[in-house]
Amino acid sequence: MAYRSPRITVMAKAAEKAARSLKRDFGEVENLQVSKKGPADFVSAADLKAEKILKDELKRARPEFGFLTEEAGIEKGSSPDERWIIDPLDGTTNFLHGLPHFAISIALEVRGEIVAGVIYDPIKDEMFTAEKGNGAYLNDRRIRVSARVALETTVVATGTPYLGRGDRGPFLREVNAVMAQTAGIRRWGAAALDLAYVACGRYDAFWERDLSSWDVAAGILMVKEAGGTVSEVEGRPIKLESPSILCANIDLHPKMLKLFKESGKY
Numbered sequence: 001m002a003y004r005s006p007r008i009t010v011m012a013k014a015a016e017k018a019a020r021s022l023k024r025d026f027g028e029v030e031n032l033q034v035s036k037k038g039p040a041d042f043v044s045a046a047d048l049k050a051e052k053i054l055k056d057e058l059k060r061a062r063p064e065f066g067f068l069t070e071e072a073g074i075e076k077g078s079s080p081d082e083r084w085i086i087d088p089l090d091g092t093t094n095f096l097h098g099l100p101h102f103a104i105s106i107a108l109e110v111r112g113e114i115v116a117g118v119i120y121d122p123i124k125d126e127m128f129t130a131e132k133g134n135g136a137y138l139n140d141r142r143i144r145v146s147a148r149v150a151l152e153t154t155v156v157a158t159g160t161p162y163l164g165r166g167d168r169g170p171f172l173r174e175v176n177a178v179m180a181q182t183a184g185i186r187r188w189g190a191a192a193l194d195l196a197y198v199a200c201g202r203y204d205a206f207w208e209r210d211l212s213s214w215d216v217a218a219g220i221l222m223v224k225e226a227g228g229t230v231s232e233v234e235g236r237p238i239k240l241e242s243p244s245i246l247c248a249n250i251d252l253h254p255k256m257l258k259l260f261k262e263s264g265k266y
């Protein structure tokens with residue numbers, strides 16, 4: 001097995017432990033307690049259990065670090081410099097429908113910068129890891145973004161705004177533009193995996209609006225470390241709080257920006 005740094009080892013072990021809990025719950029999904037956070041926005045006992053396992057494991061390894069997690073929010077650590085940004089179950093809707101496509105996402109932020117990320121798909125047993133300056137890996141093998149540059153050959157992933165979220169207008173124009181110019185669109189329902197799939201070249205590009213920092217923190221680093229470019233849909237530099245995200249390889253990224261800029265034509 002290729003070398004894993006101590007912090008990636010800690011993150012991967014925590015993800016594997018939480019994944020065992022998710023897999024057990026996925027086997028009996030019909031018995032799970034589910035509650036509503038908002039219109040079409042659900043949280044289940046599986047999300048909460050996985051989040052607790054991740055926090056307990058990471059606290060044991062690095063007691064001084066803080067947390068930003070989807071379900072519990074902010075928990076300050078004794079060190080002001082480091083915090084974990086966690087989505088314990090990315091793809092809750094898939095999970096609750098028995099669709100085997102979901103993941104755990106963990107990022108480590110040090111003094112405001114993401115320096116390490118892990119995205120783990122328990123069903124396919126795929127562990128995506130990345131560290132700043134050290135590349136991106138899938139099950140310890142180096143990954144790179146795709147080399148496709150002609151729009152008509154590319155497969156582009158997205159996420160659709162659901163009930164009560166966001167303005168659908170710009171998104172629908174973008175979908176029309178992408179449909180008119182590319183080989184196809186995919187919407188698989190787990191943003192962290194969408195980013196990991198761009199990093200390993202399965203998708204050529206990905207865009208979405210209204211994501212949260214825990215959806216993208218690990219994935220942005222993953223795509224960059226795999227040689228890709230990440231920005232907002234209008235081309236502004238990406239931040240964790242950005243209202244939109246667009247990523248692709250460095251040749252395709254400007255073409256996608258241009259396509260979106262001209263999306264009113266489609």
Ligand code: IPD
Nearest residue numbers: 089090091092093159189190191
């Ligand atoms: C969701 C997924 C989905 C995206 C949604 C996210 P969750 O995360 O990443 O693909 O379209 O915007 O909220 O709630 O399943 O962790």
Ligand code: CA
Nearest residue numbers: 041042070092
């Ligand atoms: Ca959620």
Ligand code: CA
Nearest residue numbers: 087090091215
């Ligand atoms: Ca998510």
Ligand code: CA
Nearest residue numbers: 070087089090
């Ligand atoms: Ca989630």
